[in-house]
Amino acid sequence: MRNGHADDIAKLIEPGRVHRDVYTDPDVFELEMERIFGQAWLFVGHTSQVPQAGDYITTELGRQPVIMARHRDGGVYVLLNRCTHRGAKVVNERKGNAPRLTCCYHGWSFDTDGRLASVPVPEGCAADFDKSAFDLARAPRVGEYRGFVFASLAAKGPSFEDHIGPMKGNIDDLVDRAPDGELALDVGMHRYVYNGNWKLQVENVLDSYHVPFGHASTVNKQGVQFARREGDQKGAAVVETEKKQTAASWKDRKSYIAGNGHGWTSNTALDDSKRSSPAFDEYKRVLAEKVGAERAQQILTPRLHNSLIYPNMSIMGLNIHVRVIKPIAVDRTEVTIYPIRLVGAPAAMNFGNIRLLNVTHSAASFVQTDDLESFVRAQKGLRSHATDWVDISRGLGDEEPDRELNATRALATHEMVVRAQYKAWLGYMREAA
Amino acid sequence: MEAVARSPASPGADGFDRASIEQFLIHEALLLDSRRFREWMGLFADDGTYWVPAVPEQASPFDQASLFYDDRDLMRTRIERLEHPHIHVQTPPSRTAHLVGNVLIEEVDEAKGECVVGSTVIMVEYRDEAQRVFAGRQHHRLRRDGASFRIVQKRVDLINCDCAFEAMAVPI
Numbered sequence: 001m002r003n004g005h006a007d008d009i010a011k012l013i014e015p016g017r018v019h020r021d022v023y024t025d026p027d028v029f030e031l032e033m034e035r036i037f038g039q040a041w042l043f044v045g046h047t048s049q050v051p052q053a054g055d056y057i058t059t060e061l062g063r064q065p066v067i068m069a070r071h072r073d074g075g076v077y078v079l080l081n082r083c084t085h086r087g088a089k090v091v092n093e094r095k096g097n098a099p100r101l102t103c104c105y106h107g108w109s110f111d112t113d114g115r116l117a118s119v120p121v122p123e124g125c126a127a128d129f130d131k132s133a134f135d136l137a138r139a140p141r142v143g144e145y146r147g148f149v150f151a152s153l154a155a156k157g158p159s160f161e162d163h164i165g166p167m168k169g170n171i172d173d174l175v176d177r178a179p180d181g182e183l184a185l186d187v188g189m190h191r192y193v194y195n196g197n198w199k200l201q202v203e204n205v206l207d208s209y210h211v212p213f214g215h216a217s218t219v220n221k222q223g224v225q226f227a228r229r230e231g232d233q234k235g236a237a238v239v240e241t242e243k244k245q246t247a248a249s250w251k252d253r254k255s256y257i258a259g260n261g262h263g264w265t266s267n268t269a270l271d272d273s274k275r276s277s278p279a280f281d282e283y284k285r286v287l288a289e290k291v292g293a294e295r296a297q298q299i300l301t302p303r304l305h306n307s308l309i310y311p312n313m314s315i316m317g318l319n320i321h322v323r324v325i326k327p328i329a330v331d332r333t334e335v336t337i338y339p340i341r342l343v344g345a346p347a348a349m350n351f352g353n354i355r356l357l358n359v360t361h362s363a364a365s366f367v368q369t370d371d372l373e374s375f376v377r378a379q380k381g382l383r384s385h386a387t388d389w390v391d392i393s394r395g396l397g398d399e400e401p402d403r404e405l406n407a408t409r410a411l412a413t414h415e416m417v418v419r420a421q422y423k424a425w426l427g428y429m430r431e432a433a
Numbered sequence: 434m435e436a437v438a439r440s441p442a443s444p445g446a447d448g449f450d451r452a453s454i455e456q457f458l459i460h461e462a463l464l465l466d467s468r469r470f471r472e473w474m475g476l477f478a479d480d481g482t483y484w485v486p487a488v489p490e491q492a493s494p495f496d497q498a499s500l501f502y503d504d505r506d507l508m509r510t511r512i513e514r515l516e517h518p519h520i521h522v523q524t525p526p527s528r529t530a531h532l533v534g535n536v537l538i539e540e541v542d543e544a545k546g547e548c549v550v551g552s553t554v555i556m557v558e559y560r561d562e563a564q565r566v567f568a569g570r571q572h573h574r575l576r577r578d579g580a581s582f583r584i585v586q587k588r589v590d591l592i593n594c595d596c597a598f599e600a601m602a603v604p605i
Contacts, residue, residue: 094595187496187497187498188487188488188497188498188499189487189498190487190498190500191595191596191597191598192597192598192599192600193597193598193599194599194600195599213519214521216517216519216520217514217517217519217520217521218514220513226510334597335597336597337498339497339498347495347496350496351495351496354495354496354497354498354499355494355502355507357498358498358499358500358501358502359503359507359510359511362487362498362499362500362501363500363597363598363599363600363601364485364500364501364598364600364601364602366510366511366514368600369522369600369601369602370520370521370522372522372599372600373521373522373524373600374521377521
């Protein structure tokens with residue numbers, strides 16, 4: 001698969017299976033960087049990470065280093081982190097504040113909107129040197145919804161509105177939980193890496209099939225997982241221990257797709273009537289005070305477990321967080337998990353969320369580590385030529401429309417969501433950038 | 434050279450002698466290396482916490498993410514999982530070797546019967562054909578308990594605490 005012809009790429013995806021090359025072939029990966037990560041709307045960061053003028057964070061879109069900065073004009077700019085002179089990465093820190101972004105190599109200095117502000121020894125510049133042609137490149141398109149900043153590295157393509165539209169409700173579900181109606185991603189991050197393809201993580205976030213097996217070590221002898229939300233005394237019933245099989249309530253969970261590779265899973269069934277702790281009760285009181293008791297009740301009624309905004313981010317409604325997936329190589333991926341601070345919520349409630357996310361999604365957590373082991377083993381197993389095909393056929397043909405949600409629905413232990421991701425994948429991959 | 438601002442501990446004073454503290458730290462490290470996690474947890478006071486910050490000089494575990502911040506309840510859940518037959522990330526299990534050195538008694542609070550001991554820790558971990566190294570400065574707040582101590586807090590500041598880690602299953 002060297003040339004990237006649309007016909008060759010199409011051969012990798014069949015109705016209930018995908019060719020192992022999508023996980024293992026470096027040429028496929030190079031094409032993904034060009035056609036998916038070089039074109040799609042990608043999550044960059046959240047405006048709360050750069051509250052003041054001069055604040056910046058650095059990250060990567062695909063493999064390309066970028067800066068997200070707050071300029072004096074109040075705008076948030078997504079800039080390519082590459083000096084327009086000789087190519088050095090301009091900002092090396094993960095975050096900071098600076099009035100100017102100065103390259104370490106020859107001292108070229110850029111404003112936080114990317115404008116080239118000064119060049120040392122300007123008399124050495126060529127006679128026709130046009131300073132304005134050397135501003136830091138901006139991401140061609142940037143979109144924002146409730147503080148979530150996305151960018152596309154392609155000048156053309158589907159609009160941000162078309163891309164994010166089906167997932168706005170999922171973002172609202174999270175943001176509305178903040179008594180002040182806004183989130184802040186300013187409480188640190190978890191970072192982990194694994195020797196496996198990026199899609200293994202993307203596929204996993206909506207995979208409810210693996211939980212009773214992949215996360216067996218998080219389930220007690222009664223088949224119940226540890227408590228993962230502030231105020232819960234115990235977690236979800238995952239396994240029916242007598243029959244040693246997946247619990248009925250777990251099997252009943254649903255997954256949804258709504259185009260563009262996006263999808264989500266319904267909430268984990270928990271006893272919400274018993275959810276109580278000093279921190280949670282106080283949060284509930286503050287939320288009701290701000291939005292009214294009825295609305296607070298609606299907001300606190302769980303609907304969503306994980307939501308995937310294809311291709312590079314997910315948000316979770318159980319242990320609230322934002323997850324960003326960064327491909328590094330065909331068999332190497334880095335993931336960043338941001339805990340969420342609910343603005344206006346009591347500090348104890350926010351601590352409750354941070355504390356539990358430490359044990360669910362840090363590199364040293366109870367849950368994420370077993371997923372990482374599965375990803376690593378998948379990458380190893382896929383070296384085998386026993387068959388060229390990876391099966392994703394569970395529930396094929398059993399999908400049904402959900403008119404109320406304007407989505408397509410299936411059992412969460414089925415693989416509809418993965419098939420939807422490959423449909424979107426193929427859509428990007430068939431188009432030359 | 435000026436004395437450090439912290440109150441100097443007098444070796445041999447009321448149970449906070451260096452030898453018994455070092456003995457305790459070595460005992461703790463050996464419990465981890467021999468995967469006697471329950472006995473390791475038993476070294477902690479009922480209000481004890483185990484903290485591995487996720488950024489250098491992290492001021493608090495309450496307002497930002499940490500690699501580990503376990504109270505006794507979370508520690509118990511962690512250890513139950515480490516003992517579970519189907520913990521995939523420990524199949525095969527990690528083998529570790531801790532080295533604890535550069536021990537300094539940094540604070541003494543006689544009223545509470547507590548002291549803070551700093552030490553440098555290096556843990557080499559081998560698992561599934563891969564070996565890696567963790568290193569940093571750790572601080573134990575110890576409370577006198579009869580002839581021995583209970584850990585009120587163990588804090589491990591890894592020099593690479595803010596990097597992206599591959600899965601970490603065992604405590605440092």
